Amino acid sequence: MVAPDSLSMPEVSVAQGVVVLRGDWTLRALSPQLARMRRVLEQSRSVASWDLGGVSRLDNFGAQLLWRHWRQTRPGQLRAAPELLRVIDAAEALGNAALPAPPRHWLAPVHALGDPLLALVSHIVELLRLVGQLGIDLAYLCVRPQLWPLREFSANLFKTGVRAMPVTALVGFLIGVVLSYLSALQLKAFGADIFIVNILGLGIIRELGPVLVSVLVAGRSGSAMTAQLGVMRVTEEIDALATMGISRHVRLVLPKVMALAVAMPLLVLWASGVAILGGMVSARLQLGIGFGFFLQTLPTVVPIANLYIAIAKGAVFGVVIALVACHFGLRVKPNTESLSANTTASVVSAITAVILMDAVFAIATRHIGVPL
Amino acid sequence: MTAPVVELAGIVTRFGKTVVHDGVDLAIPAGEVVTLVGGSGSGKTTLLREIVGLLTPTAGEVRLFGEPLHSGSRAEQVRRRRRFGMLFQQGALFSAFDVFDNIAFPLRELRCLTADEVHDAVMLKLAMVELQPEHGLRMPAELSGGMIKRVALARALALEPELLLLDEPTAGLDPDRSAAFVRLIRALQAQLGLTVVLVTHDLDTLAALSSRVAVLAERRILACDTLDRIIELDHPFVERFFRTETSRRAMARGLESI
Known part of the structure; x- marks a missing residue:
């Protein structure tokens, strides 16, 4: 031995x-x-x-x-x-045992072109199906109000809304400071100091606030939603729900969509407010514009319609982020690669979709709330 | 006198206020197949995880191949780890790799084998666990429970280990597959001269595989001896676990199946 x-x-x-x-x-x-x-x-x-x-x-x-x-x-x-x-x-x-060569098809180049295209089509179809299913479920819930997933809604609202307040405030404040500082440099050169209020008010409330918060929420909550649903699929928890006769759309997707639809407009208001505060601080230091004057001028140069547009954008972007996140989460296959690929795709698609929607908003509201 | 392959001395494990092990001593000589048995919650899997270094005991020492588990330089520790293979309860196959890459992974990590050598070694391991070369292209998600265990065993054997640790090797397999898997482990153990430490609840498996049985009760190793002698022990756990009519039948079945 x-x-x-x-x-x-x-x-x-x-x-x-x-x-x-x-x-x-x-x-x-x-x-x-x-x-x-x-x-x-x-x-x-x-x-x-x-x-x-x-x-x-x-x-x-x-x-x-x-x-x-x-x-x-x-x-x-x-x-x-x-x-x-x-x-x-x-x-x-x-002997000569060998790994069989993976089957190569002579149509491979066609597949290379067609597969992504078909995948795109399947994404669109599935997303539409998800929206349709949610519509049906909403109608059903109106008939049976006791089935509303209110506890999940509340939990999601806390997770995606309240917990996101510090980070959105921090980013909003800094963006406000930077935007105000850069604009002030230019405006000073033309002696147009007073227009800082217009630039900050219109820019932040109408555009920057909603888009900024969307990017943060897509990265923060969208990825979490995809990963959560993905892991629930891997561990067969979603199947367990189905066997109990509980709709995954009602119990998992709907609360997330509702929570972001409510939380996002509030976060947009919150972040825009803090960003304007940051801008005001910077404007005062750079241009000597007082807080009182700034706040008095703001409502006269930025029509209130801009605030409504911002709230509408927040709600729409929130729904888009949640839908995209849930869509990718439900597509996760039971392996780690698929989980990471779908989480990445979820965040990237959500941000892209939000920017596309923002462009649609820009065109649709081009005559509203812009002082001439 | 050669050093035992696995040596546990005075192992104490505490999770918060729960004391799981209180002075576990065990020595496993080369070539033995030792089964750890014990009631649920008695810390069998914990002990197994301490042997491979996934958990560190609160007190006491784990020695593998005659050396303390965490002694020596980083390179020496890595070399020590390569001398044992572990089969996890759920297989723990890398879900992003296909079967071939799962088995090839530890070999490629040596960074000195050519692609041909890796290929041949993987093919041999697949043949050893009675799988076909074409199974190498499958993804873990496409395998049945029995095949996952086989692939995991092939991966555990990839580096030609001297010590094999099995956590519930037959849990979740039907009796037929379970008997086949036990036969496979037994054949490989004999062929490769492995030292095996396993944890199991399954008396068929226990009777068919073990050359020794270590009973974990009252937070320590009660006894480590051949199955015949363990059955004769006078202890309530042994009474409940081994001496009921169903357990005797299961053990007889296990012995028959080999």
Whole structure:
């Protein structure tokens, strides 16, 4: 019996036309000097007589190394203990087993073009189906109001809304400061200091606030929603819900959509408010415009319609983010790769969709709330 | 006298206020197949995880191959880890890799094998666990429970380990598959001269595989001996676990199946 921790180095020597192997021919002993052993073996390729009598241990890896070296045929003369021969037999028995080549189809280039296109179509169809299913569920819930998932709605509202307040405030404040500072530099040059109120008011309330908050919420809550639904699919929790007769759309998707539809407008107001505060602080330091004057001027240069547009944008963007996040979450397949791919796709798609929707808003509301 | 492959000395494990182990001593010589048994919550899997270093005991020492588990340089510790393979209860296959890459992964991590050598070694491991080469292209999600266990076993054996740890190797398999898997482990153990430590609830498996049984009760190892002698022990746990009519039948079935 060999002590489990002893290790004797593998050796090769050629004496009188016989290759003599000694020591341990195991993966553990060979791996530190594999390149050298390959070279040494290569030098004795033509020898047909092998003596493995001095080999203390031979594992499958060692046997396969020799077998490959022997070009899959047993050397003319081979001296080895029976238990070593058994290992070599195992390597021989394997023969030329090979991983079958993955099937390659001659239409592969067409697939490469068509598959993404079909995937896009399937995304659109599934998203539409999700929206349709939610519509049906909403109608059903109106008939049976006791089934409204109010607890989940409340939990989601807290998670996506209240918990997002610090980060949106921080980012909003800094953006306000930066925007105000950069504008002030330009306005000062033209002596148009007073227009800082217009720029900040219109820019932040109408555009920057909703888009900024959407990007933050998509990264923060959208990814969380996708990952949560994805893991629930992997662990079959969603199937468990289905067997209890509980609709995943009512219990999982709807509360998330509702929560973001409510939380997003509030977050937009909150973040825009803080951003304007940041802008005011910066304007006062740079241009000497007082807080009182700023707040008095703001309602006269920024029509109230802009605030309504911002709230509408917030609600729409919130619904879009939640729908996209749930859509990707429900597509996760039970493996880690799919989970990460879908979470990434969810955030990227949500932000892209929000910017597209913002463009639609810009066109649709081009005559509203802009002072001429 | 050679050092035991696994040696536990005075292991104490505490989770908060719960004491799981209080002075566990166990030595497993090379070539033995030792089964850890114990009531649920007795810390069998915890002990197994401490042997492989996934958990650190509150006190006491784990020695593998005659050396403390966490001794030596980082490279030495890595080398020590490569000398054992573990089969997890759920397989723990990398779900992003196909079967071939799962088994090839530890071999490629050695960074000194050529693609051909990795390929041949994986094919041999697949053949060892009685799978076909074409199964190599499947993803773990496409495998049945029995096949997941086989692939996980092949991966555990990829680095030609001297010590194999099995956590509930037959849990979740039907009796037929379970018997086949036990036969496979037994054949590989004999062929490769492995030392095996396993945790199981399944008396068929226990009777068919173990050369020794270690009973974990009252927070320590009550006894570690051959099954025949363990059955004779006078202890309430042994009474409940081994000496009922159903357990005797299960063990007889296990012995028959080999």
